[in-house]
Amino acid sequence: MNEPQSSAPLDPRDALPPEVAHELSALRHDWWWFMVLGLGLVLLGSLAIGSAYLVSIVTVVFFGLLMLIGGIALLVSSFWAGHWSGFLVHLLIGLLYVVTGLFVIDVPKESAEFLTLLLAMMFFIGGLFRIVASLRLRFPMWGWSLLNGVISLLLGVLIYKQWPASGDWVIGLFVGIELIFNGWVWVMMSLALRALPGKK
Numbered sequence: 001m002n003e004p005q006s007s008a009p010l011d012p013r014d015a016l017p018p019e020v021a022h023e024l025s026a027l028r029h030d031w032w033w034f035m036v037l038g039l040g041l042v043l044l045g046s047l048a049i050g051s052a053y054l055v056s057i058v059t060v061v062f063f064g065l066l067m068l069i070g071g072i073a074l075l076v077s078s079f080w081a082g083h084w085s086g087f088l089v090h091l092l093i094g095l096l097y098v099v100t101g102l103f104v105i106d107v108p109k110e111s112a113e114f115l116t117l118l119l120a121m122m123f124f125i126g127g128l129f130r131i132v133a134s135l136r137l138r139f140p141m142w143g144w145s146l147l148n149g150v151i152s153l154l155l156g157v158l159i160y161k162q163w164p165a166s167g168d169w170v171i172g173l174f175v176g177i178e179l180i181f182n183g184w185v186w187v188m189m190s191l192a193l194r195a196l197p198g199k200k
Contacts, residue, residue, distance in 0.1 A: 034190035041183030045176045052172030059171050060112045064104030071097025113167030119174075120159035120166075127153030 048055045074094030078087055104111040130149025134142045159166050 031190045031193040034186050034193065038183045038186030038188075038190060041179050041186065043183075045179030045181075045183060048172055048176030048179055050176075052169035052176065055172030055175050056112050056167070056169060057108045059175055060108045060115065061105055063115075064101045064108070064111065066101070067097050067104065068101030071095065071099075071101055109167070112171055113164040116159060116167040116170045117163055119170060120156045120163060122156070123152045123159065124156030127151070127156060 071094045074090060074097060078090035078094055127149045130145055130152065134146035134149060159170055
């Protein structure tokens, strides 16, 4: 005679290592923090998409600042290290970073247009390679890779067709989409934590 099966929901933590299950149990009580974080990121992403030009300029300037700071750090470290075989290469790379960072900060709109053109080329070439590889290799689930390649290629063509005007909004749009997707990941994580049984 078969024993009646328990109707209690299975705890997904049972399949995890004890230390991971313990961490999830601790995080379960603070699930709403993750919800607030996720909704905040979704809101910021929506605002970024609505102000794509401003976000594009701010992102490019921030990128220029990072290059400038990195270049200065490379210059300082190259002199700090004294006489060594890689001194000249280190010094030249540092100078290149500094000059590029200053240029990006000085002309952010033109820099955004240039970076957008690079993105268009990256999407186009990457999509083309995915399409060719998918059709030639026919690996398992190759149709998804083919679809990804087609979408990337079309995205590259669309960005290029509207260039240089697309330089005013593409970077901001991508930042906004990234924020929204990250926000929804945190929201889903908070809901999953909230749904965990209250044990352990």
